[in-house]
Amino acid sequence: MTCLDTFMLNLYLEDKLPLRMKQEIQRHLDTCSSCQFKFEQYLDDLDTFDDAADDVWQTKATIQNVIDKLPAYPMNVLKPIQKQPVQINWKKRSVDIVKKTTIAVAGLAMVVTFGTAVSPTFANYMNGIYASINPSEITVTKGPYNAKQVVDLFDKKQTDIGVKKAAENGFVQPLDMKVTDQGLTMEISAVVADPLRIIVLGSVKDSSGKKIPSFWKDQFTFISSDNVNEFREVRLKDKNGKVITRLDDKSRETMSGLPLPNGENFAYYGDSLGAYFNEANPMPDELILEMRVKRLTDTKGTWNFDIPIDMRPAKAAMKTVALNKELQTPTGVSVELKEARFVPTATQLEFSNSNSNEKVVEGFRYELVDETGTVVGKWDDMTDPYEGDQDLRIIGMSHGASINFTEKWQPSTSFVHTYMPLDPAKNLTMKLDAVYTAEKVSSQTKLSLAELEKNPKKVDVAGNQITFQSIEMEKDEESTSFDIPLEAILAKDIVGLPKQWTVKDENGNEARLVRLVVNKKENQDGTIKLEGKLDVIFEKKDVKEITVVLDHVIKENKVDWEVQIKGEKK
Template sequence: MTCLDIFMLNAYLEDKLPLRVKQDVQRHLDTCSSCQIKFEQYLDELDPFDDEVEDVWQTEATVQNVMDKLPAYPMNVLKPIQKQPVQINWKKRSVDIVKKITIAVAGLAMVVTFGTAVSPTFASYMNGIYASINPSEITVTKGPYNAKQVVNLFDKKQTDIGVKKAAENGFVQPLNMKVTDQGLTMEINAVVADPLRIMILGSVKDSSGKKIPSFWKDQFSIITGDNVNEFREVRLKDKSGKVITRIDDKSQELLRWLPLPNGENFAYGYGSDMDQFFNEANPMPDELILELRVKRLTDTKGTWNFDIPIDMRPAKAAMKTVALNKQLETPTGTTVELKEARFAPTGTKLEFTTSKPDRKLQGIRYELVDETGTVVGKWDDMMHDDDRDDNLVIISESSGAGSYSHMDYTRREPLTSWVHTYMPMDLTKNLTLKLDAVYTAEKSTLQAKLPLAELEKKPITVKSDGNEFTFKSVKKEMEDDIAVYTIEVEGKFAKDIVGVPHDWNVSDDKGNNESGRFLFDQTVNEDGTSNITGQLKVWSENADVKELTVGFNAMYKEHRADWEVPIKEEKK
């Protein structure tokens, strides 16, 4: 077990750790003199009071009143520790601390009385404290924050399952930050952050208190890549104020984070891959600051500035990383390696790499199965987005060679690494990755000449590489000054061919290269072939095309595999 941090010490003192983890902590304290000294120092920080303070506040009525409300640190975690090199009377220290904390809270009651009367922010802060020490209101199961207080901030339909789960487990920190300018009030209500992503939840209100959607609507109406800095500037900083930049581009100080709707609120955050900012050489700090400078909301210019504190310690302590380093050799000779799995409050991340990067390797297909045989996650590089199972949500997918659209690989660079991030999963359920297919790109020789006058009269069938395409009809429509030719297509893929590019090579009878897009549906037959139906759309500035030559230079083949990788935490 690694040495203890403040978050773990707090959880241990407050008896919030599972039995097995608590036993691990106790065993660690038995043998680690460094952590014993740290624990002693930490208790000293909780024990700052002298006898004069005790005499001022210690009346029987006051102490009893506070004791009725204050949950003392449980004695079962403060029992004397045996076999320790440094002898400390833990029981006496713990009783003294509880006693003096009780006295201090009695004094604090006077501060609270006056503070809440003059400061709504202080009142909100104290309400959170008292909610956290009232056992009837505690709903947190893992993290440090009151789940009930935060979960209701999120719209059930528009919040992704990872953030929702993190909120329910107490890893979303409630905030009460407000700035008013030009009659508009911007609020930051919560922040969720872990080593996978950072997201804040906020809202904008007009002078009457009505919530307005301008902050996220601006993104999809009047904000562009060229003018985004006129609306807002966002930076990520460490506790000292140093700006954190991308590892691969230190010159990019500003972050272009994407706001999204969340009911009447907005969610604003950065993807699902914080590895762009942090790695082993540049570790994630325990505390961050998200600097948000909003300069314009729709047509209203103003100043709405926030320095949002982000405590990464709870989520970092909760994250589990399982090193896997298992390799599968593909038909191209390239290996796919499942490097590691990370289990964080907002999601579960699988990281893959390849050796000998090869354009032929185009994807994989696998399922994540728990110990009961239940499929809890699924990925297929050849699956259309519309066919995905919403109950097996993948939050995001990214590639070390750049993001790409599924089924459109002709211009993609060879993969070197990529990640799939799913909803939060339970590591204790002994997951297994079961990969049953690898996809490769095979060369295609299809080139079909389509005289449009002939196609208007009868279908044209072309065979190539075992595939068959029947171009059934053509229709021309004008969109402004652009001619759109829509060609109905039916066909059949050869055995184990599972797809072709959406973008086709198209040229007209005058040698002009045109834009062609092929969208299709397919049905797999028992013999491994597939029937397809679809449309090929061609956009041309030439409204009088006589003939089109169409084709593509790659097709995608499925190779069956049988590869299983257990994903489970090593027993210590």
């Protein structure tokens, strides 16, 4: 911008300029020595008071006194940077301006100007305020990184493309928050957040400055789901410090999350924000992620962070396209594509279904195609989610029968599928060609450990041929575990067996865990062959005979359904 004249200086001091222009003037004053000199002379002309009044404002202690009287947010979440104060002689004019103009906002303007000049702590505070008010206009916030540099801190191989793309598009908030205790330094470098999720990027260094993988590796050693709060506590708060609890459990203050490796750094993924907010409980514009770490590797200590998160840019960027298109299938079930959601880190499709008395929807198969015919998303509930193109889906955030968070633990008939960010301005088409339903069967098969050692056991379940083979058993002090190898040739149009079965011992006690793990292969006649095993765990030592209960199989129902998803044009 051009240099300042008296008219602009007056408007600036009286706080009569738009925010964008005030910020431009502030940046200009920081770099233009000519305007700094003009500004100083301008203050001289206004000064008619004695030096006693001037002396009140001449020290860093006075600035700190002002800081101490400011609200806790965002000061409580910003750590002072330990540097020598900048020695600039500003003629000690802030009190004079307040007295001269008798305008409180002018006094605040002067405190901002001079406080920023002489106190790095105060500059850090004001940067936080400016970034929260209009972060799109701040290229450098707190810390040594700007928004472009911080993207390079994300590892390309270990960061999902949704987070990477959101950061590249400017939805990253650089931070420089460090805490050192017991010779270990934990640092928070950045946060990426939108209405779907929060991701924090950080690192841990030892006393020599070398990065160590403690924060994410600890979860495989001394940390478990039962004791995690002894070593880490994470809470979501509003800007006033009030804890935000989950919709399904108001008594639970702590937030679940998963730290993952990210090159030399770690990335902490918090709970899905859908567990905390809905239309009746809207998301605030500003959040604080409170992180309390009490142990790193074998070292106990205190590493506490209050991470400020401005949700406004991402909330403004979110686009929701209401669709409400319904497919009535010949099987008696209906499938509805309710809406498409576009946020900086992801794109979501939400389906719902209504089940008939006999049929239950187990899933779908479809492709998501853009206006050039390119497949930009795929979904198949009968395919291993880790197969295929991992650049399309965000596996951990895609699910069927999602939880209705307003009614504790009650599943809804909602299916949410999450993809990498797609452009809401481009037309998409959802092409669905199969709906999977649960077909009821009734089968109870007794398996004797001694007999299976001699011969496999074959059973026919509604035309599906299932063979159980010799069982491997393992005991410890508290439980008995079984690996039950099996092979299945499925009937026509049957494409799978349920992952969850019921297994009982000879006394009718149900197993604590039953899980089916299989590989699928298509035969030449179009039928499917499964090979794998049932993993079974009982909470007791002695089990001699088990009964395997199967109540349904999964059928493919072919359909031909297309839905146009038309977003807002730019």
